[in-house]
Amino acid sequence: MQISNTKQGVVVIVAPVGRIDSTTSPALEAHLQSLARAGEHRVVIDFSGVDYISSAGLRVMLTLAKRTKEARGKVALAGLGDSVRQVFELAGFLPLFSVEATAEMAAAKVSAA
Amino acid sequence: MAYFVQQHTRDIGVRLALGGEPGAIDAPSTTLGHPLTVIVPGTLDGLAEAMRVAQVFCDEVDAPGLAQANVMTALDEVLANIVHHGLRGAAGTIELTMGQNGRQVVAHVADTAVPFDPLLMPLPDTSLPLEQRKLGGLGIALVRALTDEVSYERRDGRNHLTLTWRVGIDDPKDGHAD
Numbered sequence: 557m558q559i560s561n562t563k564q565g566v567v568v569i570v571a572p573v574g575r576i577d578s579t580t581s582p583a584l585e586a587h588l589q590s591l592a593r594a595g596e597h598r599v600v601i602d603f604s605g606v607d608y609i610s611s612a613g614l615r616v617m618l619t620l621a622k623r624t625k626e627a628r629g630k631v632a633l634a635g636l637g638d639s640v641r642q643v644f645e646l647a648g649f650l651p652l653f654s655v656e657a658t659a660e661m662a663a664a665k666v667s668a669a
Numbered sequence: 670m671a672y673f674v675q676q677h678t679r680d681i682g683v684r685l686a687l688g689g690e691p692g693a694i695d696a697p698s699t700t701l702g703h704p705l706t707v708i709v710p711g712t713l714d715g716l717a718e719a720m721r722v723a724q725v726f727c728d729e730v731d732a733p734g735l736a737q738a739n740v741m742t743a744l745d746e747v748l749a750n751i752v753h754h755g756l757r758g759a760a761g762t763i764e765l766t767m768g769q770n771g772r773q774v775v776a777h778v779a780d781t782a783v784p785f786d787p788l789l790m791p792l793p794d795t796s797l798p799l800e801q802r803k804l805g806g807l808g809i810a811l812v813r814a815l816t817d818e819v820s821y822e823r824r825d826g827r828n829h830l831t832l833t834w835r836v837g838i839d840d841p842k843d844g845h846a847d
Binding site for chain 2: 575647648
């Protein structure tokens with residue numbers, strides 16, 4: 557899976573591309589863990605290049621939310637397409653995350669104290 | 670369409686079951702049209718291979734984007750469930766058959782794991798706060814939500830799960846070109 561990072565001020569925007577399922581989720585989890593080890597706790601996940609997410613990916617998102625909360629950081633999600641939004645909604649995950657239309661808006665949210 | 674499926678089939682090295690040879694597949698081939706079948710080991714590598722075949726099928730029938738995502742997401746849940754919970758590292762096989770029945774996409778998944786009806790799994794509480802959130806059962810809840818029909822049967826020593834999606838694909842049998 558292709559995953560790109562963009563640093564914007566104190567925020568890192570992570571943009572995975574393709575599908576987030578049981579085959580690709582381990583790579584995304586490893587990627588996010590390495591960011592956490594580097595002290596990056598203000599994170600935006602940009603889903604605009606993601607085709608779909610399964611529960612394996614939701615697990616990665618839940619772990620990210622818990623880890624970030626413990627580190628007093630912030631997470632926001634952006635660019636959710638119909639499929640990704642639907643799965644977050646069905647799983648009851650939307651209330652757990654700050655969800656913005658674009659990565660820039662999400663970054664602004666996460667930058668604020 | 671069969672021609673293209675066969676091309677892809679050769680490329681990715683899977684067996685094509687056209688019209689249902691006796692005993693070739695457990696799924697009722699008459700309702701599946703020209704099914705695409707793959708048999709993979711019950712491992713994560715096998716799962717990835719089965720997902721590649723499912724993607725080829727979705728591309729072939731040209732299902733709309735959201736419908737494709739629903740098919741692929743539900744299949745990932747079903748296959749991962751077999752690998753992680755059904756087989757738990759034991760050797761086994763998974764047979765996936767993808768077919769089209771009119772405007773429906775039908776997936777039939779048969780596995781050699783211990784008897785397990787995923788439809789009996791309790792649904793997770795999706796209203797708990799972050800700290801208490803558990804994900805057990807979430808995959809199956811998604812399968813139910815993302816399909817139009819799911820049915821389970823234990824037969825011939827295997828678990829058989831049939832998933833159906835009503836998608837807006839054009840039925841080649843309609844024959845009414847605009």
